[in-house]
Amino acid sequence: MKGLPRGSFDVIVNKHNANKYTKQFGYWQHVVAMIYAQLSGASSLRELQAGFNGHVTHHYHLGASAIKKSTLADANNQRKDAVFVDVVQLLMQKASRSVRQQSQEWLCLLDSTPIFLKGREFDRWTEESKTRHTQGLKLHVLYDTKAEVPTWQSITAPNVNDVTKAWDVPLHKGAIYVFDKGYCDYGWWRDIDLAEAQFVTRFKCNAGVSIEKELPIEVADKGVVISDQIVRFKHKHTRAKCKLHYERPLRRVTVMREDKATPLVLATNDLTSSAREIAQRYKERWGIELFFKWIKQHLKIKSFFGRSENAVRIQLLTALIAYLLVALHKQTHHLKATLWECLCLIRATLFQRKELDDHREQKRRREEQRMYQFQIGLFT
Numbered sequence: 001m002k003g004l005p006r007g008s009f010d011v012i013v014n015k016h017n018a019n020k021y022t023k024q025f026g027y028w029q030h031v032v033a034m035i036y037a038q039l040s041g042a043s044s045l046r047e048l049q050a051g052f053n054g055h056v057t058h059h060y061h062l063g064a065s066a067i068k069k070s071t072l073a074d075a076n077n078q079r080k081d082a083v084f085v086d087v088v089q090l091l092m093q094k095a096s097r098s099v100r101q102q103s104q105e106w107l108c109l110l111d112s113t114p115i116f117l118k119g120r121e122f123d124r125w126t127e128e129s130k131t132r133h134t135q136g137l138k139l140h141v142l143y144d145t146k147a148e149v150p151t152w153q154s155i156t157a158p159n160v161n162d163v164t165k166a167w168d169v170p171l172h173k174g175a176i177y178v179f180d181k182g183y184c185d186y187g188w189w190r191d192i193d194l195a196e197a198q199f200v201t202r203f204k205c206n207a208g209v210s211i212e213k214e215l216p217i218e219v220a221d222k223g224v225v226i227s228d229q230i231v232r233f234k235h236k237h238t239r240a241k242c243k244l245h246y247e248r249p250l251r252r253v254t255v256m257r258e259d260k261a262t263p264l265v266l267a268t269n270d271l272t273s274s275a276r277e278i279a280q281r282y283k284e285r286w287g288i289e290l291f292f293k294w295i296k297q298h299l300k301i302k303s304f305f306g307r308s309e310n311a312v313r314i315q316l317l318t319a320l321i322a323y324l325l326v327a328l329h330k331q332t333h334h335l336k337a338t339l340w341e342c343l344c345l346i347r348a349t350l351f352q353r354k355e356l357d358d359h360r361e362q363k364r365r366r367e368e369q370r371m372y373q374f375q376i377g378l379f380t
Helices: 006-016 027-040 045-053 056-062 069-078 082-102 162-166 186-194 240-244 275-283 286-298 309-332 339-348 354-373
Strands: 106-116 136-144 149-156 175-178 198-202 209-214 225-233 250-255 264-268
Touching: 006 027, 006 082, 027 045, 027 069, 027 082, 027 309, 027 339, 045 069, 069 309, 082 149, 082 309, 106 162, 106 286, 136 286, 136 309, 149 309, 175 275, 186 198, 198 275, 209 250, 225 275, 250 275, 264 275, 286 309, 286 339, 309 339
Parallel strands: 106 175, 175 198
Antiparallel strands: 106 136, 136 149, 198 264, 209 225, 225 250, 250 264
């Protein structure tokens, strides 16, 4: 929990005036209990209550106290998620800042994943917004490949188009944004270019472009790269949004795929990097799929403690908070282990204080050595 300073958390709570109507069970106690649920793998509120209250001697160091499952259930259902959203944003900035300063290339992956919610109580608020494939919510994430942490998130209904939320993604100078063709919006591509950032994505099959220049293919890339071209869009929009049309030249790189017969047609505003580098950047988009798989396998976002929309959102946000705290722990202590190994270690020693344990072990060894000096040797 050192990754989330109490002072910074209190600033967020005061900003929203969130503790105005709370008595004993404040927001800090709430977030500590929900982080414990994520890290311990508790399967129900009853198990959460028993496990957390079983370590009553450690509550003082956490600034918490014993919890009741009914109180926690009410808090999840009634409290707004604004505090949790700001905490996630604070930890995202903290986790990616140091790595971003050390790295020359800042590669960001953008995608979304469905959160399936169907059944009793869920149907009351998910039926209206469901799509043909998804009923529940959708988690949108911008993922930093160097820091291995998300840097932006949003939770929406599944019928919200991915490219609609793309306009909310913060754009940074010098960053490289990688996304699939579901984010095909030429006006948004233009905004990325104006922010002095780069993007790598895929052209749609019906994209009307004219070829301006054929670029040479390196000898080493001829087995992979089919063509490398500078292109422009043929047509300009005649609608009111014509000012958002992408008018600058683009790079169209066509590469072979090992697992499919059809080639991959990539679009980018990077006119200087090699075709192989551009293809490799798009290949690294698989990293965000692995992130979604990781949090769904190792954190608590498949089954939920509450069935209201508010409870589900809070549980999703605390899963991201738990992930970021584990990532910060790994960064702070310069651990070589994988994130999964770090989580296993934290889960196994959740209420142990390493410094105190080390001090006791050193004291025990000193006492053992002292007593050894007074022992009579059997063989001299």
